[in-house]
Amino acid sequence: MAGPAGITARRWFKPLVFFTALLPLAWLLADGLTNHLSANPIDDITDRTGIWALRFLLLSLLATPLRRWTGRPWPLRLRRMLGLFAFFYACLHLLTWLVLDQFFNWTEILSDIAKRPFITLGLLAFLALVPLAATSTRAAVKRLGPQWRQLHRLAYLVPVLVVIHFWWSVKADIREPLLYAMLVALLLAVRLLRYAPMGASRSSS
Amino acid sequence: MYQPPQVRPSEITPEGVWQQRRRIMQAGALTLAGGALSLALPWPARALTTLGRIRPSPLSTREETTPWKAVTHYNNYYEFGTDKEDPAEQAAGFQTDPWSLRVDGAVHHPRTWALEDLLRGQTLEERIYRLRCVEGWSMVIPWIGFPLADLLRQADPTGKAKYVAFETLYDPKRMPGQRWPILKWPYREGLRLDEAMHPLTILAVGLYGKVLPNQNGAPIRLVVPWKYGFKSIKAIVRIRLVEEQPPTTWSLAAPREYGFYANVNPEVDHPRWSQRRERRIGEFFKRKTLMFNGYAEQVAGLYRGMDLKKYF
Numbered sequence: 209m210a211g212p213a214g215i216t217a218r219r220w221f222k223p224l225v226f227f228t229a230l231l232p233l234a235w236l237l238a239d240g241l242t243n244h245l246s247a248n249p250i251d252d253i254t255d256r257t258g259i260w261a262l263r264f265l266l267l268s269l270l271a272t273p274l275r276r277w278t279g280r281p282w283p284l285r286l287r288r289m290l291g292l293f294a295f296f297y298a299c300l301h302l303l304t305w306l307v308l309d310q311f312f313n314w315t316e317i318l319s320d321i322a323k324r325p326f327i328t329l330g331l332l333a334f335l336a337l338v339p340l341a342a343t344s345t346r347a348a349v350k351r352l353g354p355q356w357r358q359l360h361r362l363a364y365l366v367p368v369l370v371v372i373h374f375w376w377s378v379k380a381d382i383r384e385p386l387l388y389a390m391l392v393a394l395l396l397a398v399r400l401l402r403y404a405p406m407g408a409s410r411s412s413s
Numbered sequence: 414m415y416q417p418p419q420v421r422p423s424e425i426t427p428e429g430v431w432q433q434r435r436r437i438m439q440a441g442a443l444t445l446a447g448g449a450l451s452l453a454l455p456w457p458a459r460a461l462t463t464l465g466r467i468r469p470s471p472l473s474t475r476e477e478t479t480p481w482k483a484v485t486h487y488n489n490y491y492e493f494g495t496d497k498e499d500p501a502e503q504a505a506g507f508q509t510d511p512w513s514l515r516v517d518g519a520v521h522h523p524r525t526w527a528l529e530d531l532l533r534g535q536t537l538e539e540r541i542y543r544l545r546c547v548e549g550w551s552m553v554i555p556w557i558g559f560p561l562a563d564l565l566r567q568a569d570p571t572g573k574a575k576y577v578a579f580e581t582l583y584d585p586k587r588m589p590g591q592r593w594p595i596l597k598w599p600y601r602e603g604l605r606l607d608e609a610m611h612p613l614t615i616l617a618v619g620l621y622g623k624v625l626p627n628q629n630g631a632p633i634r635l636v637v638p639w640k641y642g643f644k645s646i647k648a649i650v651r652i653r654l655v656e657e658q659p660p661t662t663w664s665l666a667a668p669r670e671y672g673f674y675a676n677v678n679p680e681v682d683h684p685r686w687s688q689r690r691e692r693r694i695g696e697f698f699k700r701k702t703l704m705f706n707g708y709a710e711q712v713a714g715l716y717r718g719m720d721l722k723k724y725f
Contacts, residue, residue: 247482247483247694316689320686320687323682324686380495383595
């Protein structure tokens, strides 16, 4: 990107992505306020915040391969924001469960975590996201040095956990979790291929 | 894809006016017929347009009923899509006329009923029942129907009949959900004969005083209020009396999660969710789930001495 037009585009790019990433929440609020959710709105809120958390995880995983394919730096500039949005929607998803669905009934909450594998996995995935979000600042990257990259390999584990969480939560129609499982597999496979003998190993991920 | 016609509220004829018009037209049609006109009348032969006289029932609950909109737009009916709001949309054009229901197996009088014959002379009752879904939500629905026992008695089960097996229509052209093997189609359900003969068990053909909407299982469905909703099979085409416990769709799909009995039981958790509480649609706080969905007084006797943790 060169010239004045390029500079303007760059200045607007991140805020634009930021507000776009808030649209799913805006939609949800609008649907809620205009009575466009289903007869069981808490279930809808749970589903929609959960699916957006997963989508943002996938988008953040897409950043590195996209940078390689396009040869341009902009995907990497967005990676942190996308990851943080995944965390944001995951927080909403978890809070919906704790507050709206269970209304702080800790007995039920703890028994669900202990007894229901899909909930256990979901919580594990969330807990794995916490240190990633907490160390997402520039300062933390500097402070942790090479350990930062090791820690952030969790970003490969989380979507796997989330997809299993999703899969185990559906009753019979596994088409949607299957689709996401394939996307996760694909995004992880591109990374493995880089380390295969035939693959080019140019830069770090 | 089929798009349901957009109807403005102003275009909808009030039911009273519609009834009146219908009576006038029927009277006209009768006059024409009386005039020995052998021409086919332009009046379509609808199996079910009105339900006639409906009797209230002492078996109804007095709880507040769930709004019509929720009852008809929050449905699990995988033949018409797996999202709760799919059936209202995808079943809109479903043709239920003509419809026949075969009753056979271990009976003295097997018969294929045309729906209109089945309903002729049948006094319909309103049964306001709680409905508890295995997913942890519930509703209160004013069904219109008649006891399944009435139909079974006409078929006259033989001594061999121990169970009743039900089957939904299988027609992927009309039921788009059946084009995917999400479940083993056609949908099948079953009851023990004494459960099927119980006065609470009904075949429903309407709700809220109206003909059953397609998304709720038109034209005829089962309602067993003390069992999880998935037992109450929709769009039934076959009822067979059998000697052995019949296979049922959800227990075929996941035997650890769904049993044959599927009685509402707060003590027996579903592996993926607790059954202790439920959310009544329209309410924020969950309420305690009642044993046999609050029908213990009437049905607990059916299961005396049975280990309900084993026979879940």
